[in-house]
Amino acid sequence: xxxxxxxxxxxxxxxxxxxxxxxxxxxxxxxxxxxxxxxxxxxxxxxxxxxxxxxxxxxxxxxxxxxxxxxxxxxxxxxxxxxxxxxxxxxxxxxxxxxxxxxxxxxxxxxxxxxxxxxxxxxxxxxxxxxxxxxxxxxxxxxxxxxxxxxxxxxxxxxxxxxxxxxxxxxxxxxxxxxxxxxxxxxxxxxxxxxxxxxxxxxxxxxxxxxxxxxxxxxxxxxxxxxxxxxxxxxxxxxxxxxxxxxxxxxxxxxxxxxxxxxxxxxxx
Numbered sequence: 001x002x003x004x005x006x007x008x009x010x011x012x013x014x015x016x017x018x019x020x021x022x023x024x025x026x027x028x029x030x031x032x033x034x035x036x037x038x039x040x041x042x043x044x045x046x047x048x049x050x051x052x053x054x055x056x057x058x059x060x061x062x063x064x065x066x067x068x069x070x071x072x073x074x075x076x077x078x079x080x081x082x083x084x085x086x087x088x089x090x091x092x093x094x095x096x097x098x099x100x101x102x103x104x105x106x107x108x109x110x111x112x113x114x115x116x117x118x119x120x121x122x123x124x125x126x127x128x129x130x131x132x133x134x135x136x137x138x139x140x141x142x143x144x145x146x147x148x149x150x151x152x153x154x155x156x157x158x159x160x161x162x163x164x165x166x167x168x169x170x171x172x173x174x175x176x177x178x179x180x181x182x183x184x185x186x187x188x189x190x191x192x193x194x195x196x197x198x199x200x201x202x203x204x205x206x207x208x209x210x211x212x213x214x215x216x217x218x219x220x221x222x223x224x225x226x227x228x229x230x231x232x233x234x235x236x237x238x239x240x241x242x243x244x245x246x247x248x249x250x251x252x253x254x255x256x257x258x259x260x261x262x263x264x265x266x267x268x269x
Contacts, residue, residue: 032069033059036235038092038102043150044208044215045104047137047169047181048090051144053264054242057092057235061085065231067094079231084110085204088178090237090269093206093228096221103225104237105216106180109197109205117218120184120192120211122172130173137169137183144246155185185212194218203227240267 040053049055059068063082066074072094085091089107094100109115114125122129141147141163147156151165158164168186173179191212199205206228208214215224248259 028070031059033064035059035238037241038104038237040104043145043213044210045090045106046139046167046183046210046213048209048269049104049240050139050243050261050264051150052142052244052246052261053240055240056238058238059235061089061236062091062230062233065233067232067234072100082230084230085233085236086178087174087176088180091204091206092234092237094232094234096226096232099221102234105206105208105214105225105228107204108174108207109199109217111199111201111203113199113205114196115199115205115217116196117192117194120187122207124175127175129175131170131182134169134171134181137167137181138164140164140245142245142247144244152185180209182209182211188212191218197227199227202230204230204233237269239269240264 035056035058038055038057040049040051040055043051060081061083062085063079064076065079066072066076069075085107087107087110090104091107092102092104095103108122109124114123116123118128121131138157138159139145139151141151141156145151145165147153147163147165155165155167156163157166167183170182170184171179172182191214197205197217204227205217206225207216207218217225217227220226243261243264244256244259245261246259248255
């Protein structure tokens with residue numbers, strides 16, 4: 001005959017469940033309203049962000065909406081405490097309906113702005129955004145950034161016998177003084193020559209820094225993001241906390257360290 005469950009064991013189980021519930025609530029609140037982690041799955045934000053980078057996103061900068069919550073739980077109507085981002089901010093937002101996944105891009109246009117691309121240069125409110133050529137950007141070819149699929153063959157190179165990818169790099173400076181680097185793979189008519197976009201109220205215009213490999217506001221869904229409603233903006237990228245080149249093996253713990261790109265940890269935006 002089995003021993004009856006003692007009151008002490010029942011009390012201990014109850015306390016454990018209560019503790020786990022409280023912990024889950026704390027994590028839910030922290031992730032929804034303070035900071036949330038985000039990983040980089042694509043090269044659209046090179047050179048600032050590599051595939052395999054991990055970063056923290058602050059959640060309070062632009063207010064809160066349902067997309068501030070995990071899984072987009074519909075608990076917040078519209079947007080509360082809303083504020084527009086600044087041009088040049090790197091933001092995480094929910095993709096358009098039908099493409100419901102998190103996306104990261106740089107804010108180029110705010111409500112009321114006009115944007116156009118001419119010969120690969122951003123024209124903001126009728127004025128060209130300064131774009132100055134600087135040293136080429138190079139990145140080693142690694143398991144999560146291989147030649148061919150990520151680096152087209154015409155951009156493959158080597159330095160001291162190490163295979164790399166090489167792109168032309170430019171520095172852009174927005175009217176508010178925000179400066180950052182962008183990549184250019186040469187003339188791409190569909191991306192470098194566009195009509196004039198007018199940003200409607202309550203929306204932002206976003207672009208990837210890797211200008212010729214970014215489905216952003218220059219393109220309507222499903223090829224791009226179109227204009228991004230502020231209700232779908234989740235937060236602002238603030239700091240990188242880890243980065244891996246994809247060569248780690250989960251069953252070989254020492255490779256977790258050799259695969260880490262330590263020099264990318266702690267970089268801000």
